Structures are given as structure tokens and as C-alpha cells.
Amino acid sequence: MIRNDTEYKRVLQQIEEGRAHFHAQRASFQEQGVPVEAADIALQATESFLLGLEEDAAAYLNAKSGHLTPLGDLKHIGRWLIHARIARGLSQRELAERLQVSEAQVSRDERNEYSKVGVDRAQAILDAMGVALRVVEDRHTTIPTAESAAYTIPFETHSVPSSEVDSELYRIAGNFRAKKNLSPEKTRQIAHALNNLLNTLAEDDSPAVRQE
The missing domain is CATH 1.10.260.40 (lambda repressor-like DNA-binding domains)
Structure with missing residues (x-):
């Protein structure tokens, strides 16, 4: 958990370095011909750790903004x-x-x-x-379990740097994770699927497509 600006900056540095290492490792697996499924399993622990850091950073920014x-x-x-x-x-x-x-x-x-x-x-x-x-x-919502309550923080409009997927998508995916008790890997997959869907919609709405 992040308690002050010094810790926040340190976590951002960890995220940046961790993401760089993550992508370098994935690229290495691809060069070696490692199947995607096997590479995902090998990188799952790293991905879960980085997602946790990103959630902590977003929660700190949310609190610091007065929410x-x-x-x-x-x-x-x-x-x-x-x-x-x-x-x-x-x-x-x-x-x-x-x-x-x-x-x-x-x-x-x-x-x-x-x-x-x-x-x-x-x-x-x-x-x-x-x-x-x-x-x-x-009376209209189910009381969260101890496991899911840790992920019910609404992150408002603040973002955490991510080289692949915008943190807002991680926030949305995080809501699914809390409600459905999903694993970090499933959360990542949902975030990437949302990212791909938005990119597809953006392409469909591009000037070139509308002219056709």
C-alpha cells in the first residue's frame, strides 16, 4: 500500500522497469519460439505483481484527489x-x-x-x-467478501502509465475482477479485449471507412 508521494514515485519506477522487463521477456520467448500459452503462464506471476502495483498507484491518486x-x-x-x-x-x-x-x-x-x-x-x-x-x-447490493473488497476502489479519472492498455480499462476490468472473483490473468485478458474492441470501433469510425 502506498502512503506518501515518495512511495508513489518509487512504485511508478517499479511499474516502468517491470513493464520493460515484462515486454523484453515476452519478446525473448517469441524469438525462441515459445508458444504463446506457455509464455503467458511463465509471465503470469510478473503480470499479477504489476497489476497489483498499478492498482495501488491508482488507489493512492484517488485518495490524494480527495475521494x-x-x-x-x-x-x-x-x-x-x-x-x-x-x-x-x-x-x-x-x-x-x-x-x-x-x-x-x-x-x-x-x-x-x-x-x-x-x-x-x-x-x-x-x-x-x-x-x-x-x-x-x-438493500440492493451484496456485501463484498474480504477477498473482493480490496478491489472495489473507484479510480475516477486518474490514470497509471501503461505501455499496452490504458489504466481506465484496467479499472473497468478490475470491477469485473471484484464482482466475479476473477484471477489477475483473466483481468488482464478482459482489459486487452476491451482495448482491442475500442481500437476496432475507432478504425470503423475513421474518415476512410465512413467514405466507403
């Missing part, structure tokens, strides 16, 4: 509290001052994602940030 998504599962309240601090525009030092604790304490708590945080402690943090937690019953 705080509803908390769908109390098991993820630690990550939600961190996003709440970011959404409020507070640094770890500023939050520490409001809580009257050391900055090191806040940093340690966030590294552990407020593991086993109690009700009183969570409420104190909310009060310090000026954030109110409200329970709302939703």
Missing part, C-alpha cells in the same frame, strides 16, 4: 484509515500532532495497516482527522 470511498468491510478499516488521512490532505506528522503521539508511531501503525486496531483507537483517529464514519444499509 474517500465507502468502507465495505471492517476487516479493511486499516487501509481505509490510511486512505482517509491521504484524502484529508494530512501528512503522517500532522496526524501525529493531532493525536499527540510521535510521527514514528503513526508511521509504524500505517506500515502495519493498523493491525488489530480497537474501536476506541479507530474513533480517536477519525476524530483527529475530522472524518465521520456512518453505517448505511444497502
